[in-house]
Amino acid sequence: MSAKQMEQLEEVAPGLFWVHALREGRIPYAHSLLVEGQRDIVVDTGPGEDILRKLKEERDIGCVLNSHYHRDHNNGNWMFKDVPVRIHGLDAPMLDSLHVYFRQMGVSGRKDAAEIKKFTLEFIPHIQGPKAGTFEGGDIFQFGGPKVDVVHLPGHSPGHCGFFEPESRSLFSADICPDSFGPWYGHACASIGDFERSIDRIISLDPKIMLTAHTPPLRENIIADLRRYRSRIEDRDRAILELLARPRTLAELLEAHPVYGSYGGALKLPFRFWEEMMIRKHLERLLNKRAVKRAGRCFVSSDR
Numbered sequence: 001m002s003a004k005q006m007e008q009l010e011e012v013a014p015g016l017f018w019v020h021a022l023r024e025g026r027i028p029y030a031h032s033l034l035v036e037g038q039r040d041i042v043v044d045t046g047p048g049e050d051i052l053r054k055l056k057e058e059r060d061i062g063c064v065l066n067s068h069y070h071r072d073h074n075n076g077n078w079m080f081k082d083v084p085v086r087i088h089g090l091d092a093p094m095l096d097s098l099h100v101y102f103r104q105m106g107v108s109g110r111k112d113a114a115e116i117k118k119f120t121l122e123f124i125p126h127i128q129g130p131k132a133g134t135f136e137g138g139d140i141f142q143f144g145g146p147k148v149d150v151v152h153l154p155g156h157s158p159g160h161c162g163f164f165e166p167e168s169r170s171l172f173s174a175d176i177c178p179d180s181f182g183p184w185y186g187h188a189c190a191s192i193g194d195f196e197r198s199i200d201r202i203i204s205l206d207p208k209i210m211l212t213a214h215t216p217p218l219r220e221n222i223i224a225d226l227r228r229y230r231s232r233i234e235d236r237d238r239a240i241l242e243l244l245a246r247p248r249t250l251a252e253l254l255e256a257h258p259v260y261g262s263y264g265g266a267l268k269l270p271f272r273f274w275e276e277m278m279i280r281k282h283l284e285r286l287l288n289k290r291a292v293k294r295a296g297r298c299f300v301s302s303d304r
């Protein structure tokens with residue numbers, strides 16, 4: 001380890017470093033992972049431009065991997081034009097094309113599309129990075145240091161991946177982060193069922209250290225925290241079912257804010273959009289389970 005190691009790096013296991021992002025990793029920033037080797041691997045490029053610049057000065061970066069297509073995880077890719085950048089094949093099209101990005105978000109065709117696009121591009125200014133190559137679940141990356149296995153953990157996005165180092169049982173789980181905000185599946189291409197299965201997959205990996213994009217490193221109560229995090233999805237089902245004790249339209253459900261409660265301020269617009277997308281996904285699964293039925297333009301609990 002270098003004597004003048006950057007203060008943003010914390011070695012959580014031999015050769016494996018947590019890269020501590022600006023603003024404690026709150027969006028638009030996201031923590032990264034650095035895997036040491038003859039050349040280092042950087043997973044995600046959202047910790048902040050100055051931090052990436054220092055990393056580039058002090059380390060020999062040989063490869064950049066992205067956990068998924070959301071911009072808070074790859075908005076620094078443009079700084080790595082001289083090395084291979086890779087992402088899961090299912091998320092690569094969203095990285096390469098803004099048109100595909102907005103379509104997969106579910107923005108295209110909406111009445112408020114222009115407003116959401118404007119906000120999105122102002123919140124994280126878009127600088128097109130190099131064209132990304134792809135990887136898939138089960139691939140292994142190793143440059144003479146610890147090896148990391150790609151674990152496909154879809155749901156948050158179709159190609160969302162974690163990176164598992166088996167010796168120390170350390171997992172970088174990106175946006176599967178047990179916190180008060182998630183689980184988040186607020187884009188058209190996200191999936192509740194996949195998200196649940198991905199949490200179960202992590203539980204079966206039994207990680208001893210879990211690094212996420214937006215929380216400090218987790219070393220204790222990981223499984224219990226993941227179970228509590230997963231149970232929030234069913235809590236949301238229940239909250240929606242309770243509201244549907246009487247018939248309500250989608251707009252009426254949205255006004256009741258069953259996912260996020262009240263919100264306001266600078267993030268009101270995206271929160272409203274995400275919550276609508278998430279309510280739609282819950283309704284779809286409750287309709288499939290026949291727990292909810294349609295009544296004209298309304299939805300209502302089947303138990304009523």
Ligand SMILES: [Zn+2]
Binds near residue numbers: 068070156175
């Ligand atoms: Zn994300």
